[in-house]
Amino acid sequence: MSPLKPASVGAPLPAPPLPRPDQRWALFLDVDGCLLEFVDDPAAVVVSDSLRRLLQALHDRLDGALALVSGRAVHDLDRLFGRPSWALAGLHGYELRYDDGSHREIAVDPVAEARMREAVQALAARMDGVQLEDKHQAIALHCRRAPQRLPALLAAARALAADLPGYELQPGNLVVEFKPAGMDKGRVVEELMQRPPFAGRAPVYLGDDLTDEHAFAAVNRLGGLSVRIGMREPSQARFTLPSPDAVHAWLDQLRDALDTHEGVSIDATTGGGPSPCQP
Numbered sequence: 001m002s003p004l005k006p007a008s009v010g011a012p013l014p015a016p017p018l019p020r021p022d023q024r025w026a027l028f029l030d031v032d033g034c035l036l037e038f039v040d041d042p043a044a045v046v047v048s049d050s051l052r053r054l055l056q057a058l059h060d061r062l063d064g065a066l067a068l069v070s071g072r073a074v075h076d077l078d079r080l081f082g083r084p085s086w087a088l089a090g091l092h093g094y095e096l097r098y099d100d101g102s103h104r105e106i107a108v109d110p111v112a113e114a115r116m117r118e119a120v121q122a123l124a125a126r127m128d129g130v131q132l133e134d135k136h137q138a139i140a141l142h143c144r145r146a147p148q149r150l151p152a153l154l155a156a157a158r159a160l161a162a163d164l165p166g167y168e169l170q171p172g173n174l175v176v177e178f179k180p181a182g183m184d185k186g187r188v189v190e191e192l193m194q195r196p197p198f199a200g201r202a203p204v205y206l207g208d209d210l211t212d213e214h215a216f217a218a219v220n221r222l223g224g225l226s227v228r229i230g231m232r233e234p235s236q237a238r239f240t241l242p243s244p245d246a247v248h249a250w251l252d253q254l255r256d257a258l259d260t261h262e263g264v265s266i267d268a269t270t271g272g273g274p275s276p277c278q279p
């Protein structure tokens with residue numbers, strides 16, 4: 001996991017502005033807690049047709065510069081979103097499918113993966129109320145149905161991770177994940193920003209969770225918009241929206257702004273962030 005800079009706490013963040021359509025944006029969207037409300041069972045989330053249509057419209061209006069950046073695996077994102085043509089970054093960036101259909105994946109030592117699986121399964125078996133989600137190269141341990149278990153789960157996971165070479169912990173919303181080391185959402189956003197159709201655009205990233213902080217830091221460095229969904233503190237994000245419903249409404253406005261040439265400017269060249277609302 002790459003180190004995160006200290007984040008500011010306390011000052012209320014503004015809502016994100018909309019871009020002028022003469023400015024070229026690249027849109028990066030987290031999934032759970034951002035596009036989708038949380039539910040108890042990770043397999044039970046449902047993506048509405050209207051959300052799919054909205055994302056497709058934004059993808060088209062941004063000349064393809066839209067990507068989902070998720071802790072879910074790419075095949076799971078395909079299941080939820082109906083194998084979209086957008087770029088998909090899965091497992092916090094470990095997996096990446098570009099919008100031309102090509103893939104890149106980082107090799108994980110199969111011995112290290114097997115060792116991780118055995119150890120994490122054993123940990124889950126001895127913790128009541130913990131749900132194991134096996135994503136092949138990564139495993140998530142959820143405690144949404146027993147949130148009081150989180151401190152004990154985190155402590156046990158930290159102790160275990162210290163003995164699992166090639167793997168690192170990614171804590172999240174009532175979850176702790178064992179994921180391959182060396183990749184995070186910030187790095188995958190930077191990777192995407194180096195190639196078409198993202199290169200040369202200003203990155204805009206919406207996300208809710210700790211894993212999204214890596215992306216907020218990267219987007220801030222690149223002079224884009226970092227938008228935290230919900231109230232989690234501290235955060236490096238410079239803007240906020242309260243909920244997935246508010247995200248959908250903002251994305252609706254963004255689609256309309258791209259159609260009607262409304263909005264405000266952001267400065268992607270100076271690293272100074274968006275001009276009208278810079279805290």
Ligand SMILES: O=P(O)(O)OC[C@H]1O[C@H](O[C@H]2O[C@H](CO)[C@@H](O)[C@H](O)[C@H]2O)[C@H](O)[C@@H](O)[C@@H]1O
Nearest residue numbers: 031032038039040041042070071072144173175
């Ligand atoms: O990066 P994301 O797209 O936000 O994915 C992060 C994790 O999201 C999922 O877990 C979370 O959402 C579940 C469904 O609402 C919820 O039950 C769970 O408590 C949340 O932590 C997903 O299951 C994980 O694999 C993702 O890594």
